[in-house]
Amino acid sequence: MDERLRSEDETIRLLRESAAAIAPRGGPLSRIRALRFTLPGFSREVWQEIAGLGWLGLRLSEAEGGAGLGMEACCALAEELGQGLVPEPLIPALISLPFLPPALRAQAVAGEIIVLPAWQEEPGALGPPRPITHFERGVLSGQKRFVPMAAGADYFLVAAAEGLALVPKDAEGVSLVTAMTQDGGHLGTLSFEDAPAEPVSAEPLSAGPLSAGPVLAAFAAALDEAALATAAYLLGLADRAFLLTLDYLRTREQFGRKIGTFQALQHRAADLKLALELTRASLWQAARRYDDPATPPGERQRLVSQAKARASRTALEVTAAAIQLHGGIAYTDEYDAGLFLRKAMVITPQFGSADWHARRFAELSPPDEDL
């Protein structure tokens, strides 16, 4: 990753360094283990630290009380969190912030409350464009699914067919059912039965596709940003699973030799490295061009889809290969390799599966390949 760092600016370098407070490079994963299979599965104290480090305001403008940083910075941070398997739901929380009323936003940026978006109804899709959850006459009805770490939220920002609405977790008519995930976290299913909620902006929210109107267009862009940050998180976790594997190949002996001398394992490792480097190139190309104001929105989406499709596949490929290259030891829960595989299984489909993004990439690409 050193080559990459060289060309990053000072802000990003400092941001990466600051991440060590929560997720030191190659640091112990005991905190992560201890939080597995608990509810809410992450730590409010760490959330306060995250707030203290200013990460929640990363993407907000300075007028909104934020740092006004771009997706390059956001992805650098997400990559650091990924290598540390950090379970705190920073990526989804960042989606909500721009849409909150100022007072609530200030609380959220300070880490006092957690607002998570509830936007998804179908598995694997970064949509749907027309939710079947409704927000009419001030009340929400319907269901939202796959809300990561939902049990830790105080409010939900709900994407309804009529627009965005804000609802406290403990509001009347709101019920939350959680299902544990392989990484020890959970996904929430939120059901709304005439739950009273607040519209999130003064803009009239007309029924229609999610991307119609400036607020909803901004929300769609926020989802894309979350997809890109998720790709960075996946790169971080895959990179570390690979480093763990390389260490093992360099030290483990079998048949009187370091197993890293076996050519079949060397070639497998070379292929994984190639997958990681393709992912890295794809991700930073997307992040840089996303931050370039001259990049048209369709091109941003295409680049995000390209990077997310790649990162999702690489993360599963690398973490599964890490198990194989380790042999038996990686099949024990007490060895760390499994933590990376299980996290990849859960994060990989989030904010659009590889398939979904591949399809969107094709739709947004010019019809013919340039010769």
Add this chain to the structure above:
Amino acid sequence: MDERLRSEDETIRLLRESAAAIAPRGGPLSRIRALRFTLPGFSREVWQEIAGLGWLGLRLSEAEGGAGLGMEACCALAEELGQGLVPEPLIPALISLPFLPPALRAQAVAGEIIVLPAWQEEPGALGPPRPITHFERGVLSGQKRFVPMAAGADYFLVAAAEGLALVPKDAEGVSLVTAMTQDGGHLGTLSFEDAPAEPVSAEPLSAGPLSAGPVLAAFAAALDEAALATAAYLLGLADRAFLLTLDYLRTREQFGRKIGTFQALQHRAADLKLALELTRASLWQAARRYDDPATPPGERQRLVSQAKARASRTALEVTAAAIQLHGGIAYTDEYDAGLFLRKAMVITPQFGSADWHARRFAELSPPDEDL
């Protein structure tokens, strides 16, 4: 292949031994080389030998002047021919024989004339069910394509929408255009402009799907048999390309070692062996069950498709890998490995491509996998 031989019966063993007259196991390929890029691309003298060995009557009943052997025997022979890259069009010629009038059939079985079927109109398909070539009022009109080694035929057995018709190559209204193939053979495109032709049986040939009526059903079965024999031919050629490669791995030295000691090459060889063994098992299962009168026709087709899909893929995989495992030397035309790759490129799609057979396999399979 020894294991296989053990369970074969004496007839088949003798048939394989007789094949050595034309295609001795591992014998020189100089005859094959000399015939490349010539027309008709095969030898009428060898064809006479083939007739003399009784191979043309292999599948005909004893009443028809044949040996009445089954598809096991036919595949064993085709496998031998494949390992020798024999260019003589025995497999297509066998299709025609049962449909010829007795006098012509006797000449054909004796090797005096060659009758090749012209049944194909679309690439890759073992069809079409409804040809657009027509045979009405005693004349043929339309076009047939991809006729292997067509320049060497004396007659064509043409599958028209209205039934089968027999036409001499030099008949009025018949024109043949040949295109060279990568293996040094050719494919013919036959155009018929009101070409006078003979119906091949007294059975009234009604317009309709190719498989309607006993004659056309028999013709469809003959195409399936050709597909299965082609799978055997492909297995034979892939097997020999693999043996050539193993020899090279055992003898070639680089970096002071036999290259067959390099684990990456060993593992690649192991994967190719596995592909070959899957192909062999699939092929002989299909041949045995094809010969079992209790096997229903749909099941026969399914097994043929299973075997042909596998053999087509394996032949390309193994012959292409043979080039890679040899390195530079195999990229010369004078080294034999390329002969196998080029033959595989040409034969692989014949009598239904892997894709076509995979689709038919799926259509003929029960909807759910048995748990």
Add this chain to the structure above:
Amino acid sequence: MSDAPVIPPRAPDYNPLDDEAFREVVREFLAENYPPHLRFPPHRLHWAECKEWYFILAEKGWIAPGWPRQWGGMGLSPAKQIILIEEFERFGAARLPDHGIVMVGPLLLRYGTDAQRRFFLPRILSGEHIWCQGYSEPNAGSDLAALRTEAVREGEAWVITGQKIWTTLAQDANWMFLLARTDKTAKKQEGISFFLVPMTSPGIRVRPIVNLELHDEFCEVFLDQVRVPLDHLVGEINQGWSMAKALLGFERIFLGSPRQAANALARLKALADHLGLADDPHFQRRYTEFRLDLADHRALYAVHVARLREGEALGAEVSMLKVHQSELFQRITAYMLEIAAEYGGLLEPIGGNRALHPGGLFIQSRPVSIYGGTNEIQRNIIAKNVLDLPG
């Protein structure tokens, strides 16, 4: 050994039945006797969970299908044993703690003393002795030549010290058979002997290991100066390695059985139905490719089973079956994860339906290319022993 029964068989001799009739006998027996709640268990069962089934089989005289009848076994031919196992698998019968049956019995019958046979075999049949296997060690995963556990003779005892790992269900066993080094000067596979060790011996400590399925199927076993009497050594001293190799029976073929892949493929179809994908052209294509792979695997498997039935020994080709079946199983579960999206990350089956558990099956499919010798080692074996490539 005379043919007079030392332990009378409880079951009739099924060998004279024709195959289909025997298959029917097995099916009926399972349908009538198998505890329904134990069908298709998601994990390897502990002794406490499955002992009722062990006792049913013991009572019926079916607990040791391969043992000779005069030692209380069924005395089944390999062909009939294969049918028995196939039907048990198809029915979803749980795998029992069968090391005593499959390994210790044949070991003692072939290499043991008469006294050892008379003492141990009845106790295996009755379920009084439950055995675990001590082969693997932390630094000798696939490389048994690197075995470090040592047995030193002190007077009338062998004193064993070392560490074993991947010991299946050691926490449930009361006996362990293990390999230990008895001659440190000998090279590689030589100088290793075979011992029978009570798990209650002082100096033995068992530590269960939770695996990626979050199940404690495996254990580490620590042996600190564990003393066993001299007659707990089996066969000749320093011949343990050859005995262990000779015990690798025809059961190895089941590592290449199509069952796991077939099961996964049925579940893939169920998942696609659940997700509304069954008519998607891309799904159909992938599903067809998997079916073709499975159909050809079945054909190749059938070739090897037919050879076994004809009394041939299994060669190194069996590694091909193992490689193909395990990787097909893994490819299918990886594709399940791909289409399942968020469902693939769930810890529990979708909607509580055990047939819909892509994440669980994906995890379960990971070790199949590791256990029983990694697929890398299987490919080495194919290259050297099947293809005769230089070493």
Add this chain to the structure above:
Amino acid sequence: MSDAPVIPPRAPDYNPLDDEAFREVVREFLAENYPPHLRFPPHRLHWAECKEWYFILAEKGWIAPGWPRQWGGMGLSPAKQIILIEEFERFGAARLPDHGIVMVGPLLLRYGTDAQRRFFLPRILSGEHIWCQGYSEPNAGSDLAALRTEAVREGEAWVITGQKIWTTLAQDANWMFLLARTDKTAKKQEGISFFLVPMTSPGIRVRPIVNLELHDEFCEVFLDQVRVPLDHLVGEINQGWSMAKALLGFERIFLGSPRQAANALARLKALADHLGLADDPHFQRRYTEFRLDLADHRALYAVHVARLREGEALGAEVSMLKVHQSELFQRITAYMLEIAAEYGGLLEPIGGNRALHPGGLFIQSRPVSIYGGTNEIQRNIIAKNVLDLPG
């Protein structure tokens, strides 16, 4: 070496132009000067076929983009050279017999004597000397340490005997630069020296090799007691290997250029259009996957080009680009063969349209994973030099 021109440059100094302006200059020049019938040649062209283009470039002063201006080159920065090559490739300009330009020029500029430079460089620029490269030998394909060609000093001459293979277009060359062993007692890569040999020397025999494309691009060159004067040795004796390694320039990055794969992908699309498959969902899926692979390859390639532009040296990572591009190219052509069915077996393009030639492209894509070091060797390099795995 002073900056005063020994051979005056014919072309202006383009380095001050901005990149886009320079790109425009190149495009215009090609459009106006390139012989139209030589665009996108299906094979490597012989000297007789392409010399007119060589002379056009020579006349323009563009024949040696990387040579310093005082030696008649363009003196282009690496960044500008990359642009030049990209535009030549995009336009479909034929590759010239450029070993004199790319290898001998830099060799002599760095290690040659002034006399060698003054003699050879002008003759390369003018096209009087056409060079071929004698590195590979029949038993030293990817393993130059196994080099056997020997040069023995006899009085005022070196006498060279041996055999070279894969010598590109040796039949068209009048000079060859080669590596030969000058110290048989030295180990491996030591004891090898660099020689310049006229192809007209007695004792040289050239045998063209027809390759799988049925084209005589390569030759074997036999050297039997070939005598060259002492001043035809370049640099220090026994230092040939290090010089050869040092000459591996930034051009290596073009082995990983996306061009072949991009070209194949465009032809895949044309083929699918021709076959009426373009809307087939399965085709679309595969096409999309290839596009994603190509798009990511381009991103990775751009990372390395950007480093070169910033003046960084290329490391072993360039092997990754080569592996990925070559295998992507091969995967695309294999898929073309799959959908082309019978068309894939044709020797000539479908309907005479050069863009529709699946079989030809499939064959062309075979050696890309072999030449320039097989992909097996590239993966060894990645494992050892990038990943620091033990040797």
